[in-house]
Amino acid sequence: MTHRQTAGEPGAPAHHTILRFSGTGRGARLTRRLAVQQFAEWTGLPHGCDAAHAVALVTGELAANAVTHGSLPGRDIRVTLLLPHRPPEPVVRIEVTDTRPDRLPRHPAAGPPPAEPTSGRGLLLVAVYARRWGCEVHDAYTKTVWAEVALPTPVP
Template identity: 50%
Template sequence: MTSETELPTRTNQPGYPTHHFAMRFSSTPRGARLARRLAGQRLDAWGIPYDSDAHDALTLIVAELAANAVQHGRVPGRDFHLALALAPAGASATATVRIEVTDTRTECVPVLAAPAGDGGRGLLLVECLATRWDWHPRTDGPGKTVWAVLDVGVS
């Protein structure tokens, strides 16, 4: 299911999203790849152009969170969910993009891995690229949502 809505801008609520995208993807490498590609297209349509630093950082964050949902959060027969939201620029002239990836596995909690290991550096990349990130358990069923926020300049 895809939803793309243009919400009215409220001047008294600067965090109100002007754009929103949400879709479910199969918990496979192909689903993760499609999530990254569609997120990149949506960001470009929202004024964060391809090959900009913000676009590259955001698509890398989506790629890492989607790959983690597939590799560590996969439950056979269940999809993962990607949501993007763009909140308008306030007085600081920076907009905020929020990325959320939800899976249905409850026992795998996201943790930062040691940089010396053979793998598990995806969340370290998210930590370095995002303005902030965290996770929380789902309230509407089993699983968790990992989210990241990046403040960006939008033309």
């Protein structure tokens, strides 16, 4: 895992953290814990509040999808957390970047999930808990799936 924080740089969000994790199940589990820890530090909200639960769920689902569907052996996933200075609506943005731009996520509204009862519903949960979410491909080597989780107003 590597960590970089860019708060205070000109034009940067109020808080911006980049974390790298192994493209494994263990890496995906760590993303969830560290995202909630960072969220609580930034906002002063408790780990057990609704917004922290939403951050945990969304981060965990995006990271699990990156590991399961977007990771190549030996390649890391990157998790970026952003808390803007003063957005129109207070949100925390979660971005998960993986190494498979050829495998785009299937939007939950595209049809029913697979019949297999133990998988295929992660992005449906993301769509429920996130204010907005989407996917961006910026180059031939990576894609970023992002989501914005609403914060209670006012944030302490």
